[in-house]
Amino acid sequence: xxxxxxxxxxxxxxxxxxxxxxxxxxxxxxxxxxxxxxxxxxxxxxxxxxxxxxxxxxxxxxxxxxxxxxxxxxxxxxxxxxxxxxxxxxxxxxxxxxxxxxxxxxxxxxxxxxxxxxxxxxxxxxx
Numbered sequence: 445x446x447x448x449x450x451x452x453x454x455x456x457x458x459x460x461x462x463x464x465x466x467x468x469x470x471x472x473x474x475x476x477x478x479x480x481x482x483x484x485x486x487x488x489x490x491x492x493x494x495x496x497x498x499x500x501x502x503x504x505x506x507x508x509x510x511x512x513x514x515x516x517x518x519x520x521x522x523x524x525x526x527x528x529x530x531x532x533x534x535x536x537x538x539x540x541x542x543x544x545x546x547x548x549x550x551x552x553x554x555x556x557x558x559x560x561x562x563x564x565x566x567x568x569x570x571x
Contacts, residue, residue, distance in 0.1 A: 482569070483521055486562045490555045491515035491523045497551035498525065502535075509535060513548075525552065 495515040502510040512527040526532075526548075538544030 479567070480520065482566045483563060484517070486559065486566045487521060487523055488517060489562060490559045491517065491525055493558070494525045494551045494555045497554065498548045501547035501551060503545045503547065509547075 492515060495513055498513050499510050502513065504510055509527065509529055509532060512529045512532075513525065514527070515523060515525040517523045532548075534542065535545050536548050537546075
């Protein structure tokens with residue numbers, strides 16, 4: 445590829461060989477899938493981070509709450525982290541007889557801030 449600058453108008457002319465054009469077109473066609481793959485990678489890392497942090501923060505009596513926290517990718521660029529234990533909200537938010545022992549939302553909030561940074565770092569690998 446050759447780039448030349450025309451000084452009179454500040455324009456740039458780019459010339460490419462046929463092989464370069466075909467290679468460029470091929471890379472451009474693959475880019476949307478690569479972007480999606482990298483975003484999915486960032487999402488998976490974030491889900492795992494929320495799961496790990498929530499498990500580390502969960503109060504342990506029998507360990508059932510901690511062991512029930514799971515993450516999964518649901519569809520393209522969507523995932524969940526949670527537990528199916530009916531008493532988990534009472535532990536997280538407390539009751540009239542028990543103080544809140546937040547273990548989940550702090551982990552999710554921390555990663556809500558981190559996910560865009562994670563995506564940015566991963567996308568820089570496309571350069």
